[in-house]
Amino acid sequence: MASSPAPNPVKRQKRIDFRKTEQQEVLPQKRFYRQRAHANPFSDHRLDYPISPQDMDWSDYFPAYFSKKRKLDDTADNSEETVEVQSTSDVKLDTKKVEIADIGCGFGGLLISLAPTFPEKLILGMEIRMQVTAYVQDRITALRNQCSTKKEGQEVVPGGYQNIGIIRGNAMKFLPNFFEKHQLSKMFFCFPDPHFKARKHKARIISPTLLAEYAYILRPGGIIYTITDVEDLHLWMAKHLDDHPMFERLSEEEQENDVCVKIMRTDTEEGKKVARNQGSKWVACFRRVEDPV
Amino acid sequence: MSSRRHPVQAIAFAQSDSPKLFIAIAETVYAISATTHETIATWKAPPAPVQGKPQSQVLDVTGKAGEDGDATEALPANEEALAATTAPKTEENVESTDVVMADSPPSVSSTVGKRKRSPSATSIAPPETSDPTETTTDPQKSDKKTRNRKKSEKRKAKNAAKPPPPPQPNYIGQLVPIISGNLLAVTTLEDKTLRLLNLETLEVVKEWVLQKRPSAITLTPAAILVGDKFGDVFSYKIPTPSEIEENSEGKLLLGHVSLLTTLTTATSPPSSQQIGSSGDVKKYIITADRDEHIRITNYPLTHVIHGFCLGHTAFVNRLLATKDNLLVSGGGDDWLGLWDWKGGNLLQRVDIRTPVDAMFNREEAKALTEKLRGYNKKRKRREEGAPEVEITIAVTDILEVDGKEVIVVLEGVPAILRYKYTTDNKLEYAGYVKAAASITSLAVQGSRIYFGADSEEGALVSYVDITEGEATAKDFFDGRSFEGQVVEEADVNAVNERLYTAEAFRKGFGGFMEDD
Numbered sequence A: 001m002a003s004s005p006a007p008n009p010v011k012r013q014k015r016i017d018f019r020k021t022e023q024q025e026v027l028p029q030k031r032f033y034r035q036r037a038h039a040n041p042f043s044d045h046r047l048d049y050p051i052s053p054q055d056m057d058w059s060d061y062f063p064a065y066f067s068k069k070r071k072l073d074d075t076a077d078n079s080e081e082t083v084e085v086q087s088t089s090d091v092k093l094d095t096k097k098v099e100i101a102d103i104g105c106g107f108g109g110l111l112i113s114l115a116p117t118f119p120e121k122l123i124l125g126m127e128i129r130m131q132v133t134a135y136v137q138d139r140i141t142a143l144r145n146q147c148s149t150k151k152e153g154q155e156v157v158p159g160g161y162q163n164i165g166i167i168r169g170n171a172m173k174f175l176p177n178f179f180e181k182h183q184l185s186k187m188f189f190c191f192p193d194p195h196f197k198a199r200k201h202k203a204r205i206i207s208p209t210l211l212a213e214y215a216y217i218l219r220p221g222g223i224i225y226t227i228t229d230v231e232d233l234h235l236w237m238a239k240h241l242d243d244h245p246m247f248e249r250l251s252e253e254e255q256e257n258d259v260c261v262k263i264m265r266t267d268t269e270e271g272k273k274v275a276r277n278q279g280s281k282w283v284a285c286f287r288r289v290e291d292p293v
Numbered sequence B: 001m002s003s004r005r006h007p008v009q010a011i012a013f014a015q016s017d018s019p020k021l022f023i024a025i026a027e028t029v030y031a032i033s034a035t036t037h038e039t040i041a042t043w044k045a046p047p048a049p050v051q052g053k054p055q056s057q058v059l060d061v062t063g064k065a066g067e068d069g070d071a072t073e074a075l076p077a078n079e080e081a082l083a084a085t086t087a088p089k090t091e092e093n094v095e096s097t098d099v100v101m102a103d104s105p106p107s108v109s110s111t112v113g114k115r116k117r118s119p120s121a122t123s124i125a126p127p128e129t130s131d132p133t134e135t136t137t138d139p140q141k142s143d144k145k146t147r148n149r150k151k152s153e154k155r156k157a158k159n160a161a162k163p164p165p166p167p168q169p170n171y172i173g174q175l176v177p178i179i180s181g182n183l184l185a186v187t188t189l190e191d192k193t194l195r196l197l198n199l200e201t202l203e204v205v206k207e208w209v210l211q212k213r214p215s216a217i218t219l220t221p222a223a224i225l226v227g228d229k230f231g232d233v234f235s236y237k238i239p240t241p242s243e244i245e246e247n248s249e250g251k252l253l254l255g256h257v258s259l260l261t262t263l264t265t266a267t268s269p270p271s272s273q274q275i276g277s278s279g280d281v282k283k284y285i286i287t288a289d290r291d292e293h294i295r296i297t298n299y300p301l302t303h304v305i306h307g308f309c310l311g312h313t314a315f316v317n318r319l320l321a322t323k324d325n326l327l328v329s330g331g332g333d334d335w336l337g338l339w340d341w342k343g344g345n346l347l348q349r350v351d352i353r354t355p356v357d358a359m360f361n362r363e364e365a366k367a368l369t370e371k372l373r374g375y376n377k378k379r380k381r382r383e384e385g386a387p388e389v390e391i392t393i394a395v396t397d398i399l400e401v402d403g404k405e406v407i408v409v410l411e412g413v414p415a416i417l418r419y420k421y422t423t424d425n426k427l428e429y430a431g432y433v434k435a436a437a438s439i440t441s442l443a444v445q446g447s448r449i450y451f452g453a454d455s456e457e458g459a460l461v462s463y464v465d466i467t468e469g470e471a472t473a474k475d476f477f478d479g480r481s482f483e484g485q486v487v488e489e490a491d492v493n494a495v496n497e498r499l500y501t502a503e504a505f506r507k508g509f510g511g512f513m514e515d516d
């Protein structure tokens, strides 16, 4: 991971100290991971992304499922952002691919709820803000450690949180670098940034042109889930998905029977905030149709 | 640097009834007879409308406080650089007071710059009641919000105080002859307009105001495809004579969230192998962006992406679909990509670095390095420890000559690199054509290459025939002077920044929006 100077050295030190603790099982505190609310999807940032999906080394993100592709580069200053490798797996390595993506996952609540719901599937959160990503990473690591050092009376979590990962990335630019054609079966867009002004609509994460890219990455039959508390944005997303020939809307019944919709309503941090403020939540789900012949 | 002649920034050849060369110098297009070399017609782009942002519109009444972020936020890298030399954007003026959702696909009117909007979507889902059990509040958060709001107010105040920048010349972007329609498609960069000119008289017969600054153009048999700095590609129907007067609108075909650098079309199987009018021919649009992507999109079903050609590690700036249906790509990497584009496979990395390094002796290489560093003020100056010789590679053109070889031009480099096909369909370096100075425009007609060079002494336009053994460039005007345009000393830097834009696409430049 390319790392840029952290804005606050004290917080940075706290995060580093936190990670130094051997087999950290304490959950990280959000306040050490604060960052400005919005990141510009057009700008370069200092992102690290593979040249192509074949070049991606997933072992840093799902150490129980992937073997290392390359040696860790000792000279690179990536000690803070890389993940500890755990080799305790009884699963066959390199047989699975990421199948579910939470786009703009924020603080990771959805991932953590999805993990035991789909213990056999690899689920990736993608988040553009570095500190938020770091928080989710530390959160996942702590949860994994809690599971691997099982204490008496502790409930077994299916998958042990080995099946969720978080990566920093700009999903509006680089999804094809991470995912092959038809790789995903589910994509979540939970409470995306609304970009209210018309001038900024191109910055919205659901747009007619981006939908072609999502359709490319989703397999036929795969599902896009959207939820927002901003009615305008809901209408916008539903309209563009409705208009797009590669997507068809799930029926009300299908939608309400989908376990993911239940989780999405209650378990993302943004969703919880909306609930606290007694706001409304709008859901729209769409199936990716077969490719035209 | 002293004043100099303005080089030709765009060139095109039209093999019409009377063969013509079209050249663009700053804001002017010249149609020149290819036989007599006399100027037949000229067209000067009108000045771009003054784009000062009225004070009242600086205050944002539609966005939520803190929602806005940076004032320049919606600009992609590089557009920012342009914005610095440009008045505030028309689209801002149009859209900042506009809360209505844009329709889809966005359309561009052929008469005025304003976009039409369709009524917003009407599908409504029932709102849900929220969970009242969660009551935690976060005092830190609201704190931060106020801070953000203050910050953004400050920023706005600062923007409001800025005097409007001076009007910029309305440079010609691209020139594309449309022989079948006897038209010349011309884009202009400052007023962001696509015009169709009569191929003989250069009279404007049609125009479309674009949403964003155009950065790429190509033709299909029926349409002009224009890519823009914000990554979108719009299609404009080529009008028949009876349709010229009709209003027609651009149609959004596809979009990258990046600067769209170039686009081309291809078919599978290639047109050379198509028998009759077989229905099995598939058509594609191939687009490239500043973020190393090459995308293959079905055409006309542009909602279906066929695949990507991934492998570049720097911006992609030019694409060429060859007669054998391979794809050649080039940009900020030291090599050209040769692709089986249908399968997304990189067949060959064709070395550019070695021939370029071999082209110059040490003194020449040092001088060229200085020159390259001077072209753009955002480019790295000679810093402590920077090497004396550092020839940056930025491909600005790739063309195929007569189906026989591929020629390549690099920003600032006074040569045309030649690559020949080997028997197993790879590319092999085959020497270079020397130019008097850096090559600013390139066109091919048959076995002949036409190019503009940025030199005071050399020819304004040169040509060279690759079937000739020597392949040395000759002066198109044969020593006669051409009216052209002079760049005053004070404008030299501004002109350079317009002519030499490719290297600035490179990341890690420092000047662009590499925020965190």
Ligand SMILES: C[S@@+](CC[C@H](N)C(=O)[O-])C[C@H]1O[C@@H](n2cnc3c(N)ncnc32)[C@H](O)[C@@H]1O
Binding pocket: A037, A038, A039, A041, A103, A104, A105, A106, A107, A109, A126, A127, A128, A129, A132, A169, A170, A171, A172, A173, A189, A190, A191, A192, A193, A205, A268, A269, A270, A271
């Ligand atoms: C309002 S938050 C919602 C977070 C989370 N999904 C939830 O429901 O709690 C939107 C998130 O999307 C992230 N984001 C915005 N644009 C993004 C992009 N292009 N790629 C990845 N993440 C993005 C933002 O940084 C932010 O964390």
